[in-house]
Amino acid sequence: MKKIYYLQTCDTCKKIMKLISLNDFEFQEIKTQSITSRQLEEMRELSGSYKSLFSRRAKKYTAMGLKNEVLKEVDFKQLILSDYTFLKRPVIIFDEQIFIGSDKKNLERIKENIT
Numbered sequence: 001m002k003k004i005y006y007l008q009t010c011d012t013c014k015k016i017m018k019l020i021s022l023n024d025f026e027f028q029e030i031k032t033q034s035i036t037s038r039q040l041e042e043m044r045e046l047s048g049s050y051k052s053l054f055s056r057r058a059k060k061y062t063a064m065g066l067k068n069e070v071l072k073e074v075d076f077k078q079l080i081l082s083d084y085t086f087l088k089r090p091v092i093i094f095d096e097q098i099f100i101g102s103d104k105k106n107l108e109r110i111k112e113n114i115t
Contacts, residue, residue, distance in 0.1 A: 005030050005043075005091040012102045013090045019107070020092075020114045030084040040080060043091060046098035050076035053100060055088040 002025045006013040009031075028035075044050050054076045060083060061067065079086045092099040092110065099110050
């Protein structure tokens with residue numbers, strides 16, 4: 001499977017997508033096409049947790065006071081399904097590997113594994 005979950009208005013997503021050959025990838029713009037529970041479960045199976053898929057950078061994270069909460073896996077799942085901004089992006093699935101977000105370590109993994 002080759003799939004990218006991204007946000008069309010996100011400059012970071014665009015920048016990362018330019019690093020790789022996009023041939024044969026399926027694209028899902030998460031604002032216009034919501035992530036399903038099944039898709040999120042597939043991502044969790046590859047990543048190991050919902051927490052790894054969760055973005056603490058989302059404005060709603062602060063606005064909802066979540067910074068002061070102790071969140072569990074079920075909370076991360078519900079939040080991601082409730083609002084696209086809680087998904088760390090982009091999420092790239094390449095065969096049986098998953099690449100989440102834009103941190104430096106992840107960018108290096110993308111460069112090494114997807115060309």
